[in-house]
Amino acid sequence: MGEDRVETLNRTQNPREWLATVLVWGAATLVTAIFSWLLGDILWHGLSHISWAFLTAPPENAGRRGGIGPILVSTALILGVCLAVSLPIGIGTAILLAEFTSAQSLFGRVTRRSLDVLAGVPSIVVGLFGNAFFCKALGLGFSILSGGLTLACMVLPILIRSTEEGFRAVPVSYRLSAASLGLSRTTTLLHLLLPAAVPSLLVGLVLGIGRAIAETAALIFTSGYVDRMPESLLDSGRALSIHIFDLSMNVSGGDANAYASSLVLVVLLLAINGTASWLANYGLHRKIVTI
């Protein structure tokens, strides 16, 4: 934005104009100040505790001492389950919605509407559902598998929306040329459309990962609290966000490690968001075509 900005008169001697300018600048300053306070606080208190040992050691004394090694492993496993399930379903749905259903078709409309609702469902409610469905009805218990599957439900709308946009952005001429050459729809999709849509698929993927590792409420009663090193996907595993919650609420004297864990989580998320916006700015400008 802003390349051909319209310059309006800036009459600050007029009291109402002066007030507007003060309010707008004041709001921006306030937002910046709060953000710096929050990040600065976490950086200031967390940085001194971060070390290689902290990242790899198991927690001791309910997390007051020791590190977050097993917790990082559990977090990665939950994320892995989440992506292994949500990626195929998400990409498949996005392809169907973008390529093979018209805007008026009932199936497309219903699917899209239900995904819109799903995107808004509070994470604690998804957690309730995960507990009732994955833990109890399917008998998976409090486990990394239940947690990952619950997260997959939450990540799908983001993943689908971004991937669908990627497919819609591929020029119609690609499909027409492929059809005139007699290529099958499958070939067209795999060799022509999919490579062209990869950048926005990646943006969706990265945003989905961000949403998944930030999530806490949906995991409390699906993947559980156990902070040991998980031995299988059916073990309970504590995600990093739950570790922070537990340390700050239930463990007195856990603040130092809670700060350090928060810093790890924030740095992970900043890296993820940075990747997403880099992909969006850089990757989306050039369409990669391989055949």
Added chain:
Amino acid sequence: MTPSSSNTSFRWPSDRLLLWLLHGAASIAGAIVILIAAFLILEALPVLRHISPLRFFTDSSWHPAEGLYKLTPMLWGTLLAMAGSVLIATPLGIFSAVFCHYYAPQALARPYRRLIELLAGIPSVVYGFWGLVVLVPLIGEIHPPGPSLLAGILILTIMILPTIALMADASLANVPQHYLRGAAALGLPRGAAIRGVVLPAAKSGLFTGVILETGRAIGETMAILMVCGNVVQTPSSIFDPIRTLTANIALEMAYALGDHRAALFVSGLVLMTMIIALTIAAEWISRGRR
């Protein structure tokens, strides 16, 4: 704009298989919401079957162990925290979008927008933790005890601010440039042009943003749980501790059994109904835009 759906037939076996697989994936994705609603209702049924829904409002207190299921204090907690944060975050968010588009020097607008995007990505548990160790003690000094409705409102405000700011930013970007040129040609100063021309033109996008942030405020759990004190009571002042519907689920789900557990699923249903109502409202507004 799907040129492919009817022009060419699906001659190849691989194409039919593909279409079949895609329909399978989309059916699963579309069925999740229905499954969520179905399981909420299923798990809530045990209590709904022998208790009239009215009792969630008329019981004397929330003591599930003794069969008393009054949800109103928690409902008030949710509504008050939501109303307070939406009231503060909406003007702040709109001002900050206006800042990006019309007031900030070019060199400042981009980094400021990135900052808001970063804020949107910070997990709620980190906001909650910061609120717990920084904000709550501060409020405690002004007016004990500290964990309070006020702390909840402030933390929620910070959390939903990026939602409204980014939505407002996008809808301001969609206002045609010639509107503003016209205003400038009439000699309107900047503030008046924005108030009188730009904001009315961006109205429906702004309303959608308000609805989205309201949804986030209702559904937020962790941050609220960490700063609000979680006392089941209808607050009489802004410094009173409160418990929201979401926090109640998170706190009691771990040990709830039988009717108690079912009552928590009822509050899940209440939350889900609120969100569906908001989604319908958003749909209705965006349809009016077209």
